[in-house]
Amino acid sequence: MSLCAPHAKILLLSSLLLIPTFSSAQTTPNTRTAALSRTAALSLFNKTRPATFKLERTGEGYGTGFFISADGYALTAYHVVEGGTQLSARTSADEVFPLELIGFDAAQDIALVKATSKTPLNFVKVALETPMIGQNVLAIGNSRGDFLQSRVGKLLGLDVDAGRADFPKGALEMNAPLAPGDSGGPIFNVAGEAIGVV
Structure with a gap:
């Protein structure tokens, strides 16, 4: 069982910082909750992986993040960047970009x-629809020594309180096998839109 920061906080943070508005593709409930085939999971992974990155803190560890705009704005978990002096993003194309912390909500992690880049970056849209319990989700992260690999699961709960100080209140609960290193990574719906942050 894994918990991720609520999708509403992504939308709030994005809108407060004047990130461009993203439109949402409509999906039917059957598409969202039907079992995700291996082929569909691979297609979703290949579509979204170029917008994700390994977030490295010089000499201090790593996590995951993902771009939400072509001009380099990205989301991650606050505990991944907290206290970091030098942050960088390593993409699936093995490009490395320096990162600057723009803003955070420590309580929501x-x-x-x-990122500083001279060229437009691959990015993903942020979902505008509320996720549904039972819908298929895909996370991308860097745990277990993997580099930007997928974790497939289903959304088990909305607005969950884990009862632990290290999880924000109102989290999403999913059954994908997440571990340290996946923190800060995206949780995608079947349309390839971000619905949460690990």
């Missing part, structure tokens, strides 16, 4: 960072 979410942070907005910005």
